[in-house]
Every structure is written in structure tokens, then in C-alpha cells.
Amino acid sequence: MSTSEPDKIAENPATAGPWRRRVRHWLDSFARVVLPPRCLLCTRPGTGGRDLCLACHQDLPFNRSACARCGIPLPTPAKACGACLKRLPPFDVTHAVFRYGAPVDSLLMRHKFHGDLAAGRVLGELFADELSTLSGSVDTLLPVPLHPKRLGERGYNQSLELARPLARRSGLPLLVDGLRRQNATTPQTGLDRKARQQNLRGAFAWKGGRPPPGRIALIDDTMTTGSTVAECTRMLKRAGAEHVEVWVLARVPPPGQR
Template identity: 50%
Template sequence: MTQAVNLTTGPPVDERGPRCWLRRLFAARCLVCGERGDDGRALCAACAAALPWAGPACARCAVPLPAGDALCGACLRRPPPLDAAHAAFVYGFPVDRLLPRLKFHRDLAAGALLSASMARALASRPRPDALVPVPLHPARLRTRGYDQALELTRPLARALGLPLRTDLLRRRRATAPQSRLDAPARRRNVRGAFAATARGPLPAHVALVDDVMTTGATLHAAALALRRLGVARVDAWVCARVP
């Protein structure tokens, strides 16, 4: 008599066999703690559960707010040049471990994980005509060897089926690292740092993409350049917002 096979669970698997041993050896590891990844992902269950997904926030600058508040006091007093700002995460553990790995250590696996998370978080937002990564200055790009904003934007554009426009914005002036400056100095540092040009049709609505939004100075300077070019609506999509 032919032995019946359970189609739900499949035939028995020899956990001592070479294939199972290789699967265990090369199983995905958590990029944060090094434990085995959950369901083949690059995060373990504990680190995935700890992800600080963004909640209610100001519609113009993405700073966290109590539920029901549409705009923060700063944006009410002085509306920014961004029409909207959306963040996938609040900057905190474990995103504060993953973003520096992408930004300073060329960890493209961390970038892929964060970009996929951005696609999940931002898919329901108003769709722009194009995504525009905030560019590095050519000198910084030569030193670093890659552009972290572009590494986030490229897979994000593919995942959401949106055009990627790297021709619209360039950084025409090298600036000091923003992380070393206070808010007024950040604004002065990036004032006039960007120039916008269009080699093709000008989109009416774009979303600037960057890794972290702290004071918003860099995104505001980039948005002003795009508005001078004639872009009607400029949003910001960022991986994380510093509260």
C-alpha cells in the first residue's frame, strides 16, 4: 500500500541532513544583535518588534505630536517650504544602529532593510510624480564612495513604482557636517547649497528622500531650490525623524 503524504506539512525532513545544516549555517542574521533572523529576514523577532514606527506627527515637519494635532507650533508660526513631511520611524533603537551603518560604513544590507521599511510605511501617502534623493556634494561623494540617500531612494522607487529623478537637484557648495551644528548654524550652513535644473519634463509634485530629518534645514534648502525651478509641490520622505 502506498503511504499517504500529508500535503499540509510535507514529507518528513531530516534535520541532520547536509541541506538543513547548510541552511542553519547560512541563515540570515539580525543586523542589529547578530541573532538568527526571523523568518529569513535581516532582523530577529525582538529587534523587529522594537522598531520605532512613526505615529501621529506634524503634517509639515513630521515631528511627533499627540494624536489629533495636525501642525506643530513652529510650523503654525512659520510654515516651512515643504508641503508635507513623512517619516517611517522616530529616530531610536534599533534604527539608530542601522542608519549609521548605512551612512558611514556602506552597509547596503542595512540600507535595503530600511528602504523596504520606508516603502511599507509610506505606500499610503499621496503619490508624488517623482522621488528626488537629497544629493551629496561631489567631493563628499568621492570620499565616501556612495550616496546613502540614493541607496534608500533607488529600491524605494522600484517598490512603489515611482520615477527616480537624480537630474533635478545638485549640491553646488560643499558644507560642514550638519551633525556638529546647532539649529541656526545648520540653516546658515546649507543656505544656497543646492541648485535645481531639469533635463527632462518638470514634475509638478516631488518627494525629497533623505535618511534623517533633525531640524529640517537641509530639506528646506533643497525644497527652496526646487520651488525656484518651478516645482509646485515638494514633500519630504525620510527614514527617521529626530523628535
């Protein structure tokens, strides 16, 4: 979903140019020094130096019980869900920190489309909390790339923003320009799985010069049908990667479970 909702991009203050973004960053850093942390969800004092309180943290929709292969929420954890048994996805493992829903959806929107740096920071910290302990299973973090045109519009890549704190915490290297998005693709929102696959065909290419690392964690903010990460995985495996895991912030449950 990194490429979705382009109609909202026009509202994003981050699209107003690098100068305004710099001021926003500067004001944010200043506020962090002079103001105590405050929960972004309920405005009570934050805990552990974060803009999130303990009660709101405990209420977050963690995706603890899920399909190990595709990350969809399940009543009990399983190695593969019915859909995965029917058709194995190209990626080997999925770790989705949250089920997509309140309040994670609004924090994501605040960061992605309204330039809310505090929301992005809290999400990045939660992402690193949950996933930094898994660093032994991969060699590299690879954020799902945005097309340069979209990157120019938005000003930053959401997946890269999530991957940065995780890279710092885990010590894993970040690979940012091996996988390229070569066409801008129409937004995926509203498309079913088949239409998404067609839309993404040929969207990514490996341009790393040499083969990619053997074990890769693909990083993305949201996973809906998994078409985007599946297409990335196909390209990476075709180029020589052996093991690809998908590490996402939020997994959208299938329509019957929302």
C-alpha cells in the same frame, strides 16, 4: 544629515576604493544565498527572508504620532505643530518612518560609516514598507543630493540607496541629477537652525534643463531641524514644483524630547 560626521568617513571601508566595495558586494550576495537570514539586532533567525526578527521589528521606534507638516513626534497626530503654526515650512508634508534613536541610529551608522550592506538593505526595505503606499501623492522620488566631492569620498549617496527599493516597490521614477549640490558645505552637526540655514544658502541648484515635476517626494535618511530639505524645497518650488513632500527614514525629535 547626509553631509554630517565627516570625521567618521575616514573609517568607512566603502572609501577604500571601488574594487574593495565590489568585493564587499560580492561577498554579501554570496552570504545571502548560502546563509539563512539572521536578525541584525539580536542574531535570532530573521523573518520574511529579512535580516530582522519579528520581535525586533515590532520594537522599532515607528513615528506614528507626529506633525503632518514637519514630522516631529507629538503625543497625538496633528496637521501642524506649534512651530509649524508659527512659521510654516516650505515643504507641504513630512513622512518620517522612525523617531531617531536606538536601534535605528546604530543601523544607520553601520550602513553609512562602516559599509554594512545588510543594515542598508534592512533599512531600505522598512522604508519601502512604510512609504510605498503613499505613491499616489507624488509623481517622482528625488533623493537629496550629495556634493560630488563627498560622494567620491563615501562611494554612495545614502538617500539614493534608500530611494531605490522604494522606487522599485512603488513604481515611482527616481530623479537623480536635476537637483545639484553646488558647494560641499561644512557639516551641519552641532549647528543650530539659523546657522544651518546660513550654511546651506545657495548649496542647491536646479539644473534639470526643464521645470521639475509638479509633485515631488524629497528623500533623505535623517531630518534634524529640516534646514536641508527646506533649502531643497525652496529651490524646487522656485524652479516650478508645486507640491513637495519630505520622506525621511528618521526624524530627530527637538532637544526637549530626546
